Amino acid sequence: MKKQSRRDFLKLLGVTGAGLVAGSGTVCASQALHVNDEELGMLYDATKCVGCKACMSACKRVNSDYGSLSYETAKFDSDGLWDAPSDLSGSTRTLIKLFKESDQRWSYVKYSCMHCQKPSCVSVCPVSAMTKDKVSGIVDYNKNTCIGCRYCQVACAFNIPKFQWDKSIPQIVKCDLCKNTNLREKGISACAETCPTGAIKFGKRKDLLQEAKTRLQENPDKYIAHVYGEHEGGGTNHLYLASMPFNKLGLPDIKPEAPAEFSEKIQHTIYKGFIAPVALYGTLCFIAVKNMKRNDGNGKHSRTEEDK
Amino acid sequence: MAHSEEYQKLEGKIFTKSFFVLLFIVAVGFFFVGVRYVKGIGAVSNMSDGYPWGIWITYDVATGTAIACGGYAVAILVYIRNRMQYHPLIRSAILTSMFGYGLAGFSVMVDLGRPWNSYNFFIPSKWQANSAMFEVALCVMAYSTVLIIEFIPAILTTIENTKWERMRLVRDWLHPKIAPDADAMMDKLELVRRGAAWLKPRLNKVLIFFIVLGITLPTMHQSSLGSLLLIASTKLHPLWHTGFLPLLFLINCVFIGYAIAILESIISCYSFKRPYEVEELAGLAGLVPWVTVIWLSVVVGDLVSRGQVGAALKLDFYSSFFLAEFFLIGIGSTLLFSRKMRRSPRWLFISAAMIVLGGALYRFNVYLIGFNPGKGWRYFPSFAEVMITVGIVALEILGYKVFVKLFPVLPNAEIGRLKAEGELQAEG
Numbered sequence: 001m002k003k004q005s006r007r008d009f010l011k012l013l014g015v016t017g018a019g020l021v022a023g024s025g026t027v028c029a030s031q032a033l034h035v036n037d038e039e040l041g042m043l044y045d046a047t048k049c050v051g052c053k054a055c056m057s058a059c060k061r062v063n064s065d066y067g068s069l070s071y072e073t074a075k076f077d078s079d080g081l082w083d084a085p086s087d088l089s090g091s092t093r094t095l096i097k098l099f100k101e102s103d104q105r106w107s108y109v110k111y112s113c114m115h116c117q118k119p120s121c122v123s124v125c126p127v128s129a130m131t132k133d134k135v136s137g138i139v140d141y142n143k144n145t146c147i148g149c150r151y152c153q154v155a156c157a158f159n160i161p162k163f164q165w166d167k168s169i170p171q172i173v174k175c176d177l178c179k180n181t182n183l184r185e186k187g188i189s190a191c192a193e194t195c196p197t198g199a200i201k202f203g204k205r206k207d208l209l210q211e212a213k214t215r216l217q218e219n220p221d222k223y224i225a226h227v228y229g230e231h232e233g234g235g236t237n238h239l240y241l242a243s244m245p246f247n248k249l250g251l252p253d254i255k256p257e258a259p260a261e262f263s264e265k266i267q268h269t270i271y272k273g274f275i276a277p278v279a280l281y282g283t284l285c286f287i288a289v290k291n292m293k294r295n296d297g298n299g300k301h302s303r304t305e306e307d308k
Numbered sequence: 309m310a311h312s313e314e315y316q317k318l319e320g321k322i323f324t325k326s327f328f329v330l331l332f333i334v335a336v337g338f339f340f341v342g343v344r345y346v347k348g349i350g351a352v353s354n355m356s357d358g359y360p361w362g363i364w365i366t367y368d369v370a371t372g373t374a375i376a377c378g379g380y381a382v383a384i385l386v387y388i389r390n391r392m393q394y395h396p397l398i399r400s401a402i403l404t405s406m407f408g409y410g411l412a413g414f415s416v417m418v419d420l421g422r423p424w425n426s427y428n429f430f431i432p433s434k435w436q437a438n439s440a441m442f443e444v445a446l447c448v449m450a451y452s453t454v455l456i457i458e459f460i461p462a463i464l465t466t467i468e469n470t471k472w473e474r475m476r477l478v479r480d481w482l483h484p485k486i487a488p489d490a491d492a493m494m495d496k497l498e499l500v501r502r503g504a505a506w507l508k509p510r511l512n513k514v515l516i517f518f519i520v521l522g523i524t525l526p527t528m529h530q531s532s533l534g535s536l537l538l539i540a541s542t543k544l545h546p547l548w549h550t551g552f553l554p555l556l557f558l559i560n561c562v563f564i565g566y567a568i569a570i571l572e573s574i575i576s577c578y579s580f581k582r583p584y585e586v587e588e589l590a591g592l593a594g595l596v597p598w599v600t601v602i603w604l605s606v607v608v609g610d611l612v613s614r615g616q617v618g619a620a621l622k623l624d625f626y627s628s629f630f631l632a633e634f635f636l637i638g639i640g641s642t643l644l645f646s647r648k649m650r651r652s653p654r655w656l657f658i659s660a661a662m663i664v665l666g667g668a669l670y671r672f673n674v675y676l677i678g679f680n681p682g683k684g685w686r687y688f689p690s691f692a693e694v695m696i697t698v699g700i701v702a703l704e705i706l707g708y709k710v711f712v713k714l715f716p717v718l719p720n721a722e723i724g725r726l727k728a729e730g731e732l733q734a735e736g
């Protein structure tokens with residue numbers, strides 16, 4: 001009896017193993033990330049930014065109703081005169097920060113959604129509340145489907161999606177390139193429209209990339225010779241130029257492989273066509289029923305109650 | 309009636325002192341749950357945009373369901389490996405699994421920001437098969453249902469044999485004006501009793517297919533609990549971030565499952581003053597080290613292949629948590645290799661506790677301790693947050709204590725005693 005069950009166990013291992021191997025082969029062949037340069041994005045040039053924060057106030061003005069944004073007062077400002085967010089938050093979609101190494105070496109930096117080519121948040125959202133538009137490439141959020149599990153926050157390498165912790169009816173807040181507000185009305189995101197120095201350029205990814213490379217070529221001394229976002233995490237539509245190392249500006253070092261590629265490959269390998277789980281269930285049923293019959297036949301330890 | 313004697317109800321009062329202590333803890337926890345729904349998650353927890361998952365997910369869901377894997381692990385042993393001698397352990401294991409999973413589901417509802425949108429899990433156009441979370445959610449819901457179905461026979465047995473004493477007491481306690489007519493009530497209850505008697509054999513015929521489903525589903529979602537963190541490649545420390553996460557989580561839940569079945573049996577025998585089930589436990593304990601050896605070798609092999617052995621031995625913050633997890637499991641299992649240790653309830657308890665702790669620490673390491681979203685983020689659970697988790701655990705223990713007194717769950721001590729005597733005689 002012992003031997004028999006061990007053989008069954010090995011059989012089971014073989015079946016599932018074969019399923020996994022078959023699955024993995026097809027997956028590897030079919031998946032290669034295609035970068036779509038026609039998508040919309042923004043190029044932020046930190047060397048042109050003067051830190052006026054006009055983009056921040058424009059963003060909040062335009063999106064406050066649609067995006068459920070509110071003003072955040074600073075501790076010293078008891079009258080609530082200024083909107084003073086200290087970081088991206090459940091009320092703030094974009095933010096300018098100053099990084100200062102010394103009096104000579106400093107840089108502004110703007111944070112907002114990177115609109116990845118292969119967004120992790122879209123990959124992990126269990127109910128498709130995070131979506132990526134096929135044409136514009138905008139990564140958008142739908143609060144009417146969102147269950148508030150915050151997996152998008154765990155997954156995003158840039159820490160972009162923010163949650164409204166202080167509300168009883170909270171939602172996720174992130175930049176959607178003014179998809180339903182300024183972009184629809186004026187064809188440009190509010191921050192890029194407002195920027196007085198041209199530090200934020202709005203356009204198609206291919207044009208932005210070309211522009212960035214031209215700037216790098218014309219002023220090689222001014223910049224770090226790298227367009228941040230060209231390859232990071234599979235490529236992003238929000239691109240950066242800066243005079244200081246990007247990781248000092250709070251932009252993480254990320255490998256060119258999109259994190260979502262890695263996780264999806266494994267998940268798809270296991271669940272390809274739902275074959276492995278069904279095979280597992282079938283095999284286990286077969287073994288369990290056989291075991292049960294054998295035990296009933298022997299008449300000892302009868303498991304089922306109906307035959308008394 | 310050979311079978312119904314395999315399990316027995318525990319005789320004793322339900323409303324004991326410990327019942328009220330636990331009830332008080334549950335009440336405190338639920339008070340904070342109330343605060344959370346009125347004032348938002350931020351009002352009770354220390355979670356932040358950097359640490360969007362706190363102990364509710366780490367403990368109640370990721371670790372709690374592993375601890376609730378006793379039902380899964382014992383079912384594999386009994387029905388797949390065909391070791392019917394462990395059958396007496398299965399009902400209490402399923403009961404703990406039922407509470408563990410049910411309450412994990414409950415704490416997810418506390419943790420979700422917009423729980424009213426959860427119906428989207430049942431709308432095919434919203435399905436998102438790329439998401440490990442989607443798989444976990446559906447699987448856990450299905451498994452909780454399966455666990456309830458698996459437990460129904462115990463309830464049906466009770467209904468079948470009941471004299472409805474409690475119902476009569478309740479009726480007598482009610483004011484005569486609102487109390488239902490005694491005969492009419494008994495008629496209706498008799499109908500329920502006959503319904504249960506009718507249903508039981510029919511359910512038993514198909515039960516095996518639910519039991520097997522109850523083995524398949526945890527295999528799927530326990531591995532997916534590991535897959536959840538695959539995407540956090542920049543945030544999870546390289547000691548734990550590996551493509552083997554799903555496999556490691558799966559093996560991890562199996563040995564936690566066996567170890568917790570041992571612990572549970574020892575604790576309940578001790579606290580309910582019943583004889584220890586040494587025979588079953590020793591056999592079960594003999595299996596554990598083999599499972600952990602597989603787990604430990606996958607861990608080591610993976611670290612070697614990714615060149616992270618140095619990081620594991622650095623003795624910094626991360627490495628010490630890794631080593632703690634590694635040695636808790638390693639030493640706990642080494643103890644169980646000894647036949648003598650396996651037959652001593654005390655050493656069984658110690659080693660099983662070490663393995664559960666180590667296994668749980670592994671899950672904490674993956675979900676919280678090894679998770680670093682970047683500079684400036686910190687997380688340590690707040691009092692209210694901890695109390696919600698403690699309240700949920702208290703509810704779990706409370707439910708277990710009440711259920712074993714209402715339904716035949718625990719192995720029949722009489723049978724165990726007879727068996728032991730029989731063996732002694734055979735030896736003599």
